[in-house]
Amino acid sequence: MSNDESLTKIKDFFKRTAVIPEELSAILTLKPETLIGVDSINSDKLVEKNIRTIGDLATLNPENPPEISGLSFQIFSKWIKIAKVLEKVIKEQMKEQKKLLLIGLDNGGKTSILAVIQDKFSIIKSLLPTKGVQREKLDFFGYPIMSWDLGGQVQYRDKYYFLKPEIFFTEVDLILYVIDTQDPDRYDEATEYFRKVLNVLKDLEEHPPILAVLNKSDPDIRKTLQWQKNKNEIISKLDLITKEYGRASIDYCDTTIFQKESIMQMFSIALKKISETSEIVENILEDFTRTIEAKAASLISMDGLIFGSYTRTSIDEMLVNNTALLMQTLSNFHSSIGLIREKIISLDFPLNGFTIRGEKLFEYSELQIPVFLWILSENPELVYEKVDYFKEQLLPLINLFL
Numbered sequence: 001m002s003n004d005e006s007l008t009k010i011k012d013f014f015k016r017t018a019v020i021p022e023e024l025s026a027i028l029t030l031k032p033e034t035l036i037g038v039d040s041i042n043s044d045k046l047v048e049k050n051i052r053t054i055g056d057l058a059t060l061n062p063e064n065p066p067e068i069s070g071l072s073f074q075i076f077s078k079w080i081k082i083a084k085v086l087e088k089v090i091k092e093q094m095k096e097q098k099k100l101l102l103i104g105l106d107n108g109g110k111t112s113i114l115a116v117i118q119d120k121f122s123i124i125k126s127l128l129p130t131k132g133v134q135r136e137k138l139d140f141f142g143y144p145i146m147s148w149d150l151g152g153q154v155q156y157r158d159k160y161y162f163l164k165p166e167i168f169f170t171e172v173d174l175i176l177y178v179i180d181t182q183d184p185d186r187y188d189e190a191t192e193y194f195r196k197v198l199n200v201l202k203d204l205e206e207h208p209p210i211l212a213v214l215n216k217s218d219p220d221i222r223k224t225l226q227w228q229k230n231k232n233e234i235i236s237k238l239d240l241i242t243k244e245y246g247r248a249s250i251d252y253c254d255t256t257i258f259q260k261e262s263i264m265q266m267f268s269i270a271l272k273k274i275s276e277t278s279e280i281v282e283n284i285l286e287d288f289t290r291t292i293e294a295k296a297a298s299l300i301s302m303d304g305l306i307f308g309s310y311t312r313t314s315i316d317e318m319l320v321n322n323t324a325l326l327m328q329t330l331s332n333f334h335s336s337i338g339l340i341r342e343k344i345i346s347l348d349f350p351l352n353g354f355t356i357r358g359e360k361l362f363e364y365s366e367l368q369i370p371v372f373l374w375i376l377s378e379n380p381e382l383v384y385e386k387v388d389y390f391k392e393q394l395l396p397l398i399n400l401f402l
């Protein structure tokens, strides 16, 4: 992103009346009240605590901000997080690309997963084992990612990646460790390779987040008891090693190339791990959900990427996300037969006393993929009054990182 582009995107975080300096670093010296959502009364209270600028805000700990009467922890914490995001963008001028590493034994499905997220379904049947590392710029999500697909055949696993490990394992933003769940005979081999990867990361003092991808969780297989047993076995094996290396526990995701949505959900989790904004998006959704007295809110793109959700219970989370994904599939079908895409999609459950409602908020990436805000509410009318305000808060974050 160029200096000018950063500046344009950063401006979205500020009130229209604010005068934004051309010099990026000078933005940190602006008063907190220039930010959208910060009012001047609270801004005065901040000054009393010696928090005079956005730069000062960014030095605070969002988990433990100073007490300020009349200002909720949640809102104060959100301001601090936004100030930190701005500081990060300004100071680093944003790193151009995120580095995503796909590692695992040969035949696990790494290259196939990359094909699915790019809708290159037809190449899957003719894929050959990857020779060494294959780097590819992914331009879906509108989020610049360089994927490093590390071919898993033994000749590469044994030496190639580990002779000069700094080439492969430094400055990594996320590792996807891909496992073929249908091949329990190779679980031990997969576990040993995982240990090797953790070991080299430890030597290099690198701590990227890791997501274990339990691939080939095909719809029919997933229902069998044997597969459940196998899944538990591989999880406990990997957990043991993770503990051995003193790392925080890793996340697991079931995927199959036969259900693109399983791969999109895995990438939704991955995106949360590499994007500083997702936590703020969830904060804003939480704030929104409470204000409109709803049960759940979720931000989902038409291609099934969940940017963030806030729900009171896990049942509500399943309800809102699964309903939204199905309704979006329906909307895509309507669009494919030439109907104009509705801006608001709503489904009533009168016997259960709630409504699930989706509204198009933005489009992202060059492909202009619509992003919908989904609400699960007993009183959806309240949404109408508040949605513009929340849109105003979410838009700059979406523009900056997605």
Ligand SMILES: Nc1nc2c(ncn2[C@@H]2O[C@H](COP(=O)(O)OP(=O)(O)OP(=O)(O)O)[C@@H](O)[C@H]2O)c(=O)[nH]1
Residues within 6 Å of the ligand: 104, 105, 106, 107, 108, 109, 110, 111, 112, 113, 124, 125, 127, 128, 129, 130, 131, 150, 151, 152, 153, 178, 215, 216, 217, 218, 255, 256, 257, 258
């Ligand atoms: N049943 C099933 N087969 C899959 C799935 N994903 C990949 N495969 C198949 O597994 C085989 C290996 O897939 P690849 O994507 O080439 O595996 P890879 O991990 O890239 O292998 P290397 O490049 O050697 O490291 C192919 O025949 C794929 O069609 C899946 O979810 N389910």
Ligand SMILES: [Mg+2]
Residues within 6 Å of the ligand: 110, 111, 112, 128, 129, 130, 149, 151, 152
């Ligand atoms: Mg491959």
